[in-house]
Amino acid sequence: MSDHTLNKLPGGYKGMAADMSSDQTAFKGVQWGKTMMWIFLLSDTFIFSCFLISYMKGRASTVVDWPNPSEVFALHVGGVPVPLLLIAIMTFVLITSSGTMALAVKYGYERNRKMCAWLILATALGGLTFVGMQAFEWSKLIHEGVRPWENPFGAKQFGSFFFMITGFHGTHVSIGVIFLFIFARKTFRGDFDTGKRGFFTTMKSDYVAIEILGLYWHFVDLVWVFIFAFFYLW
Amino acid sequence: MDETQNKQQASTHKIGIYLWIWGLLFVLSFFSYMVDWIGFQGLLRWTLILTFMFLKAGLIMAFFMHLFWERYALVNVLLWPMTAIACFIGLMVAEAKYTAFTRLLYFFTGG
Numbered sequence: 001m002s003d004h005t006l007n008k009l010p011g012g013y014k015g016m017a018a019d020m021s022s023d024q025t026a027f028k029g030v031q032w033g034k035t036m037m038w039i040f041l042l043s044d045t046f047i048f049s050c051f052l053i054s055y056m057k058g059r060a061s062t063v064v065d066w067p068n069p070s071e072v073f074a075l076h077v078g079g080v081p082v083p084l085l086l087i088a089i090m091t092f093v094l095i096t097s098s099g100t101m102a103l104a105v106k107y108g109y110e111r112n113r114k115m116c117a118w119l120i121l122a123t124a125l126g127g128l129t130f131v132g133m134q135a136f137e138w139s140k141l142i143h144e145g146v147r148p149w150e151n152p153f154g155a156k157q158f159g160s161f162f163f164m165i166t167g168f169h170g171t172h173v174s175i176g177v178i179f180l181f182i183f184a185r186k187t188f189r190g191d192f193d194t195g196k197r198g199f200f201t202t203m204k205s206d207y208v209a210i211e212i213l214g215l216y217w218h219f220v221d222l223v224w225v226f227i228f229a230f231f232y233l234w
Numbered sequence: 235m236d237e238t239q240n241k242q243q244a245s246t247h248k249i250g251i252y253l254w255i256w257g258l259l260f261v262l263s264f265f266s267y268m269v270d271w272i273g274f275q276g277l278l279r280w281t282l283i284l285t286f287m288f289l290k291a292g293l294i295m296a297f298f299m300h301l302f303w304e305r306y307a308l309v310n311v312l313l314w315p316m317t318a319i320a321c322f323i324g325l326m327v328a329e330a331k332y333t334a335f336t337r338l339l340y341f342f343t344g345g
């Protein structure tokens with residue numbers, strides 16, 4: 001739907017009622033792939049919510065002291081333990097990559113092919129750095145004796161929730177990194193300018209695909225905001 | 235109406251808004267890290283953590299994910315299901331308290 005047509009539609013809740021009862025497309029001005037990505041992200045929200053809620057329930061119902069994340073995730077810099085240092089760096093790396101992704105989407109819509117591609121590549125490298133640091137964190141904790149069924153710091157449930165939640169999030173980041181590299185290549189090659197057909201679909205490529213990929217990437221950052229707050233800071 | 239006009243500007247003109255949100259996210263993350271660094275405890279800690287968390291989440295969804303510029307039909311379909319999660323949290327808080335209570339009762343007093 002063209003912007004000209006969209007501009008004629010009523011906005012706000014009146015517009016919502018009109019859109020929903022229009023007996024046509026409910027989500028006007030939203031490409032179908034974008035709608036599908038949003039619906040997938042909504043379902044993913046429920047999956048992560050279930051993980052975090054089960055973590056809340058596990059932590060609130062155990063009668064053994066919960067390990068202090070501030071100490072468990074501390075890094076020793078020059079012999080001095082700095083609480084949550086690695087986690088803080090990971091958080092900043094992920095936010096940085098989220099920012100480059102937002103700019104990539106903007107430059108994509110401006111048809112600035114090179115800028116868009118470089119920013120996607122930067123996003124991918126940020127994601128890769130994040131996954132690398134997470135692998136380091138995992139191996140460090142495993143080395144210290146943290147297992148899904150036991151750990152030397154306190155309540156046994158700690159390990160299972162840690163590996164489950166950060167593992168599932170890390171998987172999302174890894175999948176995102178793979179797609180970011182693929183899309184960086186597609187953008188450099190000019191697929192979105194020429195409308196070349198992709199390997200997943202026979203439909204023509206369009207810069208809206210970058211926004212859809214961006215939605216997924218921002219969601220991964222969004223989930224990390226909640227994990228950071230509930231698992232590491234609480 | 236206004237939303238779509240803004241969307242045009244936002245995705246093709248204003249780089250400033252993205253840089254502002256980016257900067258705010260850095261500042262808010264720094265603040266939430268400071269909560270742990272300074273070592274606030276109890277209600278103050280939880281309030282601060284939740285405040286910074288919701289601010290960050292809101293900024294990401296509204297501007298990076300463009301929800302601020304989308305029509306209400308999409309925004310409402312995406313946000314209302316979150317109330318189900320809030321209900322689930324409420325249920326599980328009650329359940330966790332009951333589980334902790336029964337564990338204390340049977341582990342330490344033997345029933």
